[in-house]
Amino acid sequence: MPSWRENLPLGLFLPFILIIIFEFVVSYGFDYYKQNLSFKINNLETQLKTREEGLSSKLSQTDSYFIFSQVINIVEILKSKKSPVDVVNRFTPLVPNFVQVQNVSVDMDNNEISLDGSVPNLLSYLRVLNYFRNHQKLELKNQPSPNIANNQVNFQMVFSLKPAFFE
Amino acid sequence: MNILIKLLPIILLLTIFYLFFTDLYPKYQEILASVQKLNELKNKEKEISSTEELIKSLENNELIKVFSEKRELLDVWLPQEPKREELLIYLGTLYNAFSLPSQLPAIADGPEKRFYQEILPIKTLTFNLNFPTLNNYELFVGNLEKNVRLMRVKKMNLNPKGVDLVVETYYLQKQ
Numbered sequence: 001m002p003s004w005r006e007n008l009p010l011g012l013f014l015p016f017i018l019i020i021i022f023e024f025v026v027s028y029g030f031d032y033y034k035q036n037l038s039f040k041i042n043n044l045e046t047q048l049k050t051r052e053e054g055l056s057s058k059l060s061q062t063d064s065y066f067i068f069s070q071v072i073n074i075v076e077i078l079k080s081k082k083s084p085v086d087v088v089n090r091f092t093p094l095v096p097n098f099v100q101v102q103n104v105s106v107d108m109d110n111n112e113i114s115l116d117g118s119v120p121n122l123l124s125y126l127r128v129l130n131y132f133r134n135h136q137k138l139e140l141k142n143q144p145s146p147n148i149a150n151n152q153v154n155f156q157m158v159f160s161l162k163p164a165f166f167e
Numbered sequence: 168m169n170i171l172i173k174l175l176p177i178i179l180l181l182t183i184f185y186l187f188f189t190d191l192y193p194k195y196q197e198i199l200a201s202v203q204k205l206n207e208l209k210n211k212e213k214e215i216s217s218t219e220e221l222i223k224s225l226e227n228n229e230l231i232k233v234f235s236e237k238r239e240l241l242d243v244w245l246p247q248e249p250k251r252e253e254l255l256i257y258l259g260t261l262y263n264a265f266s267l268p269s270q271l272p273a274i275a276d277g278p279e280k281r282f283y284q285e286i287l288p289i290k291t292l293t294f295n296l297n298f299p300t301l302n303n304y305e306l307f308v309g310n311l312e313k314n315v316r317l318m319r320v321k322k323m324n325l326n327p328k329g330v331d332l333v334v335e336t337y338y339l340q341k342q
Binding site: 012013016017019020023024026027030031033034037038040041044045047048051052055058059060062063064065066067068069070071072073074076077078080081083084085088102103104105106107108109116 | 175176179180182183186187190191194195197198201202204205208209211212215218219221222225226228231234235238241244245282283286287289304305308309312317319320321322323324325326327337339341
């Protein structure tokens, strides 16, 4: 009876076995690397915690850092200040004369202006829409559908202010 | 035995996939997460180092010494506390100056703002005001914006009933 060892095609099984051994080696390598990383992370976390506490106490005692922060914040606030009155004054001449303005809203954070107005008919509305769509200083962001009431077309348009608006 | 030998390649293949998906791949994911955490900690270390260097350089800075002498003015522009009562008194005075009935708006805490990572963040207070006509509103808004304590009109709504404003002011707390 032939031995089962003689019947075993090693050439067929050997690659599989080698791959399995390789996987075990890689797994061991991963464990070692993970342990190393955990050690580094724990060390660094402890160091950083100590440094942060030291820094916190130093910050609360150091006047110069607080004054520095105060000055820089004041400068940045002043730089970011733009007057909404200036925006409205620049916007008003851009609105066509035949538009009856009902409401103007300025959002300085989002650099937007919203116009609620009315015109006598749909053709005038289309003229207004076309005019603002191609405007150099304003970008039409949103225009809900207009509504017709009391023989007037009421509409709302929201614009983004382009850099040219402030020139 | 012959059947076992025939099934052995399938068993070995299944073992390979099993080891890969249940052992190697999860360990790989954990390593990636650990490496990411280590990188985050290294970035935090850089931030802390840069703040420590900044504090060191500021201690003997001549410009800071000059600003130190103007401390009271800095505290008026950007106070160290909310000072809500003083703010209400100012608003009451402003309304009186325009012969308007005084309004006591609710002053709410707004979001913290941080312009740069190296400096302390400022805290914001917001409140709503109403100016009942379109006459002189520019002067009213101008007064708000030119107030010694830094203020900014964030939103403005103009309609025939008047002007609605959302105003923001700031303070910088010592930490």
